[in-house]
Amino acid sequence: MSTEQLTSAAGPAVQSPAGAAATRPPRRRPSLRTRRAGAFYVFAGPWMLGFLALTAFPLGYALWLSFTNSDGLSDNARFVGLDNYKEVFTDAETLHSLARTGLFTALTVPLTIVAGLFLAVLVNQPIRARGLFRTLLYLPAVVPPVGAALTFRMIFDRDSGAANGLLDLFQVNGLTWLTDPYARWVLLFLTMWGVGNVMIISLAGLQDIPRELHEAARVDGASPWQSFTRITLPLLSPVIFFQVVTGIIAALQTLAPLLISLDPTPRGLGSVPESNNLFMIHVLDEYFVGGRYGYASALLWVLFLIIVAVTFLIFKLSKGTVFYSVEPERAKTKTRTIGGA
Amino acid sequence: MSVPTTGSLDRRRFLTYSAGAALAATALPGCAASVDDGSGGGSKSGSTTLTVMCEKDDFDIKAAQEALGVKIRVLKSDPTKLNAMLASKTPPDVVRGLGAVETPYFAARKLMADLDPYFAKSAVLKPADLDPVNDLWRFDGSKQGAGPRYGMAKDYSQDQMFWYRTDLFEAAKLDLPSETEPLSYEEWLDLGKRLTKRRLGKVKVYGLNVTGLGSFAPLMGMTASAGGSLFAEDMASVDFSSPEALRALKWMLEYTKADIGPSVVNPNPDGWDWPTFQAGRMAMASDGYWFGGAIAGDPKVAEVSRLAPAPQMGSNRVSPCFGATGFWVPRDSKNKDAAWKFFEWFFGKEPAQTRAAGGWGIPTLKSLRSKMPQEKPYQKQAFKVQEQELANFSVLSFTPYAQREALDGVISKVLPGAVKSGTSAGKVADELNKQMNDLIAKGKDVLG
Numbered sequence: 009m010s011t012e013q014l015t016s017a018a019g020p021a022v023q024s025p026a027g028a029a030a031t032r033p034p035r036r037r038p039s040l041r042t043r044r045a046g047a048f049y050v051f052a053g054p055w056m057l058g059f060l061a062l063t064a065f066p067l068g069y070a071l072w073l074s075f076t077n078s079d080g081l082s083d084n085a086r087f088v089g090l091d092n093y094k095e096v097f098t099d100a101e102t103l104h105s106l107a108r109t110g111l112f113t114a115l116t117v118p119l120t121i122v123a124g125l126f127l128a129v130l131v132n133q134p135i136r137a138r139g140l141f142r143t144l145l146y147l148p149a150v151v152p153p154v155g156a157a158l159t160f161r162m163i164f165d166r167d168s169g170a171a172n173g174l175l176d177l178f179q180v181n182g183l184t185w186l187t188d189p190y191a192r193w194v195l196l197f198l199t200m201w202g203v204g205n206v207m208i209i210s211l212a213g214l215q216d217i218p219r220e221l222h223e224a225a226r227v228d229g230a231s232p233w234q235s236f237t238r239i240t241l242p243l244l245s246p247v248i249f250f251q252v253v254t255g256i257i258a259a260l261q262t263l264a265p266l267l268i269s270l271d272p273t274p275r276g277l278g279s280v281p282e283s284n285n286l287f288m289i290h291v292l293d294e295y296f297v298g299g300r301y302g303y304a305s306a307l308l309w310v311l312f313l314i315i316v317a318v319t320f321l322i323f324k325l326s327k328g329t330v331f332y333s334v335e336p337e338r339a340k341t342k343t344r345t346i347g348g349a
Numbered sequence: 350m351s352v353p354t355t356g357s358l359d360r361r362r363f364l365t366y367s368a369g370a371a372l373a374a375t376a377l378p379g380c381a382a383s384v385d386d387g388s389g390g391g392s393k394s395g396s397t398t399l400t401v402m403c404e405k406d407d408f409d410i411k412a413a414q415e416a417l418g419v420k421i422r423v424l425k426s427d428p429t430k431l432n433a434m435l436a437s438k439t440p441p442d443v444v445r446g447l448g449a450v451e452t453p454y455f456a457a458r459k460l461m462a463d464l465d466p467y468f469a470k471s472a473v474l475k476p477a478d479l480d481p482v483n484d485l486w487r488f489d490g491s492k493q494g495a496g497p498r499y500g501m502a503k504d505y506s507q508d509q510m511f512w513y514r515t516d517l518f519e520a521a522k523l524d525l526p527s528e529t530e531p532l533s534y535e536e537w538l539d540l541g542k543r544l545t546k547r548r549l550g551k552v553k554v555y556g557l558n559v560t561g562l563g564s565f566a567p568l569m570g571m572t573a574s575a576g577g578s579l580f581a582e583d584m585a586s587v588d589f590s591s592p593e594a595l596r597a598l599k600w601m602l603e604y605t606k607a608d609i610g611p612s613v614v615n616p617n618p619d620g621w622d623w624p625t626f627q628a629g630r631m632a633m634a635s636d637g638y639w640f641g642g643a644i645a646g647d648p649k650v651a652e653v654s655r656l657a658p659a660p661q662m663g664s665n666r667v668s669p670c671f672g673a674t675g676f677w678v679p680r681d682s683k684n685k686d687a688a689w690k691f692f693e694w695f696f697g698k699e700p701a702q703t704r705a706a707g708g709w710g711i712p713t714l715k716s717l718r719s720k721m722p723q724e725k726p727y728q729k730q731a732f733k734v735q736e737q738e739l740a741n742f743s744v745l746s747f748t749p750y751a752q753r754e755a756l757d758g759v760i761s762k763v764l765p766g767a768v769k770s771g772t773s774a775g776k777v778a779d780e781l782n783k784q785m786n787d788l789i790a791k792g793k794d795v796l797g
Binding site: 165 | 432433435457459548551553615656769788796
C-alpha cells in the first residue's frame with residue numbers, strides 16, 4: 009500500500025487542520041436520549057461495579073463451590089454433583105436449624121411489627137416532649153447489632169451479669185440466662201430491642217395519612233378503634249407489607265444477635281445453645297469451623313431459594329389486602345405519559 | 350456540565366471501560382505487592398508492607414518497624430478472617446498460631462511455607478539452639494514432629510500444670526498442693542469443689558478451671574496420662590470408648606455437672622482466666638508457666654500465686670503442651686524474606702529476651718533459658734516446679750483432618766444436654782465418636 013493510499017485509508021484523522029475544517033461534518037450535539045443514557049451509566053456505574061464484584065461474583069462462586077467438597081483451603085477439592093444438596097435435606101442438624109429459624113421468624117416478625125406500630129401510634133399523639141420520646145425509643149436501633157449483642161451477653165451472664173445482680177437484690181436465685189431454656193428469651197428480647205427501626209417507618213406511614221379522613225370519621229360517629237381499623241390500618245397496609253417482607257428476609261438471615269450465645273473461649277460457634285442454633289449459625293459453623301465450604305455454600309443457596317419462594321408467596325397473598333392510594337397500574341401509565349411528552 | 354462530544358457512551362463501550370477499570374484496580378495491588386523480588390531485599394525499597402496477623406500485645410509495632418525497616422500492618426487474630434484470606438490466596442505474611450494443634454491441619458493443606466532454608470542460613474535462629482518444643486511446628490505429611498519446619502514457638506508451657514491462690518486455700522482451710530508430687534484428677538476435682546463459693550445460685554468463686562484451652566485438649570492430656578490415646582495411630586479417627594478415654598470423659602462430665610468452674614454449660618464471660626483469677630474469683634487455673642507473665646503485673650496477686658505440677662489420671666506421668674504458640678509464614682505470602690527478618694527479630698532479639706525475662710512461658714531458644722525470672726518468691730517457686738516438670742514433657746500429636754475448634758464444637762454441642770439429662774459416659778462417648786469421626790472423615794476426603 010502506498011503512502012497516498014495509507015493517507016487515504018486513514019481518513020480525515022490524518023488530514024491537516026485546515027483540510028479538516030473544510031471536510032469534517034459539523035459536530036452534532038448528542039441526542040437527549042444519548043445524554044440521558046450517559047448520565048445513567050455514570051451514576052449507576054459504581055453500583056453496577058459493586059454489584060458485579062460483591063454480589064454477582066460471590067453468588068456465582070458460591071454456586072460453583074456448592075457442587076464441590078471444597079474446604080476452601082486445599083487444592084484437592086473435587087466435583088461432587090448434587091451430593092451437598094441431597095445432604096441438606098437429610099442432615100438432621102440442618103433441618104432442625106431450619107425449623108428453629110422458621111419458628112423464630114414466625115414469632116418475631118409479627119411481634120416486632122405490632123410493637124413498632126404500637127409505639128408509633130403512641131409517639132404520634134400530640135403530647136409534650138414527643139421528640140424526646142421518639143429519640144429515646146429509636147436510640148437502641150442505632151446501636152450496632154454486634155455491640156448490642158455483646159452488651160446483652162455481659163448483662164445476662166449468670167455469675168457477673170446485671171440481670172442476676174438485680175434478682176440478687178430481691179434475694180432471688182440467679183438464672184443461667186445464656187443457656188437453654190432461657191437463651192431463647194434473651195434472644196427474643198434482644199431482637200425486640202431494635203424495634204425502634206420499625207417504629208420510625210410506621211410513624212412515617214402514620215404521618216402520611218390525611219388528617220381530614222380521621223376528622224370526617226369522627227364527625228360520622230366512628231370510635232377511635234373503628235377509625236384505627238377502618239382508616240389507619242388500610243392506609244398503612246403498604247408500609248406493613250414492606251415491613252413483613254423485609255422483616256421475614258432479615259429474620260431468616262439472623263446472625264448478629266446470636267453472638268450473645270457465643271462463648272468467648274476457643275469453643276466458639278459450637279457453644280451456641282441448641283434453642284438459638286439458627287440456620288446462619290449452622291452455616292457459619294460448617295464454613296469456618298467444619299471447613300466445609302462446599303456444603304455451607306449449598307446451605308446458603310437453599311436459604312436464598314427459600315427466601316425467594318417465601319417472598320413470592322407473600323406477594324401473591326397480599327393481593328387484595330394491601331391498599332395503595334395510587335394504583336400501581338395507573339401510576340405506571342401516568343409515568344409513561346410524562347416520559348413520552 | 351459539558352457532555353462528551355466524541356461519541357455516545359453506549360452500553361457496550363461503558364462495559365468495556367468498566368472492565369478496564371476493574372482490571373486496572375486488580376492489577377495495581379499486584380504491582381505494589383511485587384516490590385519485594387524475593388531476593389532478600391524485602392525492605393530495600395523501603396516501601397514493603399509486612400502484614401502480621403497477631404494479638405494486640407504480641408509486639409511493639411513501632412519498634413518492629415524501626416528494627417526491620419518495613420511498614421507493619423497488623424490484623425487482629427481471627428480464624429474466620431484467616432481462613433477467608435488463605436482461601437483467596439491473599440494471606441497475611443506472618444500469622445500467629447498454635448503449633449501443637451494447627452500445624453498438621455495447615456501443613457497438610459500445603460498452606461505453610463517451608464522455613465528450613467531460612468533456618469539453615471540464619472545467624473540468629475540456629476537449629477541447634479532450638480528447644481525441642483519447636484518440633485511441634487514440623488510435619489512430614491503424616492506425622493507431627495518430623496519433616497520441614499513451618500513455624501516457631503514464641504514461648505511454651507506445659508498446659509496442664511496449674512496456678513493456685515494460697516489466700517483462697519487458706520480461707521478454705523486446705524493444704525497447699527505438693528510442688529513435686531502430682532495430684533490425682535479425683536483429688537483435684539475434690540479440691541475444686543471445696544474451694545468453690547456460691548450465693549443464690551451464682552458461683553462467686555470458681556474452685557477450678559480446666560477448660561481455658563477448650564475441652565478437647567485437656568481430654569487428650571488426661572487420656573494420655575491414663576495410658577491411652579484419643580486419636581488412632583493414623584490420626585484418622587478418635588475413640589472415646591477406650592477405658593482410658595472413658596475415664597477422662599467421666600471426669601469431664603463430673604467437672605461440668607459439679608459447676609465448680611467455667612465449662613461448656615457456663616462459659617467464662619472474661620474469655621480467659623487472668624481477669625477472673627486476678628479478681629480472686631478463681632482458686633485454681635489450669636494454665637501453664639506462661640500465666641506467670643500476667644501474674645507479674647499485679648504484685649498483690651503475685652504474692653499469693655503458686656504453680657503446681659500437672660495432675661495425673663493414671664500412673665503415666667504426662668505433662669503436654671497444647672499451644673506452642675508462635676508464628677508461621679503462609680506459602681502464598683508475597684514478602685517471605687521480610688517475614689523471616691521479622692522472625693529473627695521477634696524470636697531471637699530484644700522481644701524474645703523481654704518475653705523470657707517477663708515469665709511469659711519458657712523461651713524456645715535454649716540460650717535464653719537463663720533469663721527466666723527468679724527474683725521474687727513466686728517466681729522462684731514457679732521456676733523450680735517448672736524445671737522439675739520439664740522431665741515429663743511429651744508431645745501429643747494432633748490430626749491433620751480437622752481443626753481443634755471443630756472438635757471442641759462437637760463437645761460443646763453434646764455435653765450440655767448430656768449433663769442435663771444425666772446421660773451415661775458410655776453413650777456420650779458413642780455420640781462424640783460418631784460426630785467427630787464423621788467430621789474427620791470429611792476432612793480426610795478433601796485431602797484425598
